[in-house]
Amino acid sequence: MGISPSSVAGSTPARAEQSANPLIGAWNTPDGVPPYDRIKPEHYEPAFDLAISAAREQNQRIANDPAAPTFENTIEAMERSGRELSRVASTFFTVASADATAANQAVQKAIAPKLARLSNETMLNQALFQRVDALYSKRAELGLNAEQARLLEQTHKRFVRAGAALSADARTRVAAINEEMANLGVQFGQKLLADQKANDVFLSAAEVEGLPADQTSAAAAAATAAGQAGQYLFPATRSAAEPFLTAAPNRAAREKIWRAFSFRGDNANANNTSAEIKRLVELRIERAKLMGAATHADFVLSDAMAKTPAAAMDLLMGVYTPALVRANEELADIQALAAKDGITDVQPWDWRYYAEQVRSQRFALDEAQVKQYMPLDGIVEAMFETTQKLFGLTAHERTDIPVYADGVRVFEIREADGRKVGLFYADWFARPTKRPGAWMNSIRVPNGLLGETPIVVNNQNITPPAAGERALISLDEAQTLFHEFGHGLHGMLSKAYFPSLSGTAVARDFVEFPSQVYEHWITEPTILQAHARNAAGEPMPKAMLESLLNAQTFNQGFSTIQQLSSAILDMRLHQLTELPADFDAGKWETEQLRELGVPEQIGMRHRLPHFSHIFDGGYSASYYAYTWAEAMDADGFDAFKETGNVFDPELAAKLRREVYEVGNTRDPAESYKAFRGRMPSADALLRNRGLK
Structure with a gap:
């Protein structure tokens, strides 16, 4: 659906400017792809403004339709509305994450509140909700097919979970919370990226001595490109830090790299993310209460396979306990090897280096x-x-x-x-x-x-x-x-x-199951x-x-504890019912890790100050999902092994048909059972990690 002339206000020069914007109108590109070769950062916000205006008008037409609500004039009409906005948004957010230049970050900051406002206007629109609710209340009489019934159910659920069924005052407050959280997520992400860049580490030739040639040559090229020829640049990213920590003989250099990577967002500078974390958690607590949920975690998981935080935590702790035993065994092996180098106080920056030596000797x-x-x-x-x-x-x-x-x-x-x-x-x-x-x-x-x-x-x-x-x-x-x-x-x-x-x-x-099962091959x-x-x-x-x-399965104690400590703290943080005025994410994190018994040499895969999954990525109270899905992916891959052919064509066709092709057209548990015949237990997961 194109943007109607009535939605475009302004003078003739404004229309000429719009016609020169490659995001507006038809895209005469191969396969209708975004015209990235012609899009400039300044094109995005005007295109968003037009698309938001069009979406608003389309939604209002549905809400104000004098005809009695039907599936076609309400639910299906909502599916058709806002397509211009979806096109512009997906084009921009692809770039916003992958190429967050200052210009693109400015666009993101400008549009975040506009998008949050539109979402609030739509999902809290009482006329629109009443139409959806009327259809939902008589859904059994509508003669819908299975996918139509699923869409009606999911649409109604989205409105209710957005707060449409709340009182007027509560709806107003939820709208304000949503807008503030959208802005805070952008701020968190932009601060983290800025701090990551600020934490670039330049090392000397002596400090990189003993590294593999592929690491040193890439680091030398990066330093030269940064105007520091003769040095070696290691950005504070996982892909640069972990190979360095695994291979670098220079202990002091390892500490530099580890600190640069681990303290992203946790430095005493303008990019510290503690304020955003505290405020996001406060807002999530308040919204959960408004929605009638005990905690943010309860609110989030009520719409997940796990259903409750208790179910998620049962799985996490069921894996964490044997993993901690294994991790302490691994630590003893590392300490024995490090002692030969005169190191009696193994630190986090030592683990990967000595674990690699243990692995080298053992395998x-x-x-x-x-x-x-x-x-x-x-x-x-x-x-x-x-x-x-x-x-x-x-x-x-x-x-x-x-x-x-x-x-x-x-x-x-x-x-x-x-x-x-x-x-x-x-x-x-x-x-x-x-x-x-x-x-x-x-x-x-x-x-x-x-x-x-x-x-x-x-x-x-x-x-x-x-x-x-x-x-x-x-x-x-x-x-x-x-x-x-x-x-x-x-x-x-x-x-x-x-x-x-x-x-x-x-x-x-469930979303991690199709991706994690594919890893096995x-x-x-x-x-x-x-x-x-x-x-x-x-x-x-x-x-x-x-x-x-x-x-x-080597070093699985370490990697499992790293991942699960992040998931457990995510769940614990979002089960809080209030925050003290002096809440400090770093101190809280330290206390929780101590209580869990996480060895200091291991720590978390994602520390709170840079945990973008939960503060800028939609995974709040949901990082457990990787472990939940792993129970399915380990069990699912077992199905292939049981056939004697991991490329078994009949089973592969079933995996495609019952999982990859169905989307959200049915409950995910039904999809898994249609593929496997039953739900999984944690046994396959523990075997997959060598913990059983």
């Missing part, structure tokens, strides 16, 4: 040597071969698609018979303006209502290689590559008719044998491959 593995057989391009080929073997899909690179940043690649995904499924944008390398972590997002979701095909994006923060050299990645980065593409497949393969039920629009503790011997090759094209030696696979 005859050298991480630096392993990486020589793990080129990014080869692992990408492995990923696409896996997809072809499982689902018959093929990937074909497109060079005619405009992209938003250098290094972004685009692939057309096709069915075995050549039919186009959609487009996949791959943005794998780190850049100073990219937010930390790895993620998937959709630019366009597949749906039958509007006849749209999918466009999905994967982001990672792999350290770029020096010019002319191969990008070498760790097994962990390879697993992340597969993980995010699992999300991508979930987004691309959906057969949902309605946009809001399509792809990854599912419960938080990177460690399949046939995949690694075919694609793990060194610069000469030689495959990974059989002994190295066997050792690598045998070592998969």
